[in-house]
Amino acid sequence: MPDEDARGWQLALANWYMLFGFPDRQFELVLATDLTPLKWSDAEVLIHYGTIHRRLGFTAHPKYLEVVEEMDLIRIWEQRGPPVYCEKVDGAWVCE
Numbered sequence: 001m002p003d004e005d006a007r008g009w010q011l012a013l014a015n016w017y018m019l020f021g022f023p024d025r026q027f028e029l030v031l032a033t034d035l036t037p038l039k040w041s042d043a044e045v046l047i048h049y050g051t052i053h054r055r056l057g058f059t060a061h062p063k064y065l066e067v068v069e070e071m072d073l074i075r076i077w078e079q080r081g082p083p084v085y086c087e088k089v090d091g092a093w094v095c096e
Contacts, residue, residue, distance in 0.1 A: 014046045021056050027063040031070075059085050059095045068093075 010029060017025040030046045047067065050058030058064060068074055074093065077086070086095040 011045060014050075018050055018056060018058065023050065023056055023058045023061050026050050026058060027061060027067070030067055031063065054085060054096075059083075064095055065093055
């Protein structure tokens, strides 16, 4: 299967997981994607799907902060401020 087809299936699965409330499976897809600085945009779409469906618990999921740290977004939050659904409480990040 060509890479484009595999990527299309992955994105379709990600959308299905979020729409039907399976954030754990979504995180498995995100964390299985190479999150290195050169390829982090591959995971960006998966994270976007989860974030726009926040009511399903994606950003509140314990693995959300793992992904954020892996992608070095905490450093950006420290410099520019966190998203509206995350805050620092007693020195630790908490997202809803």
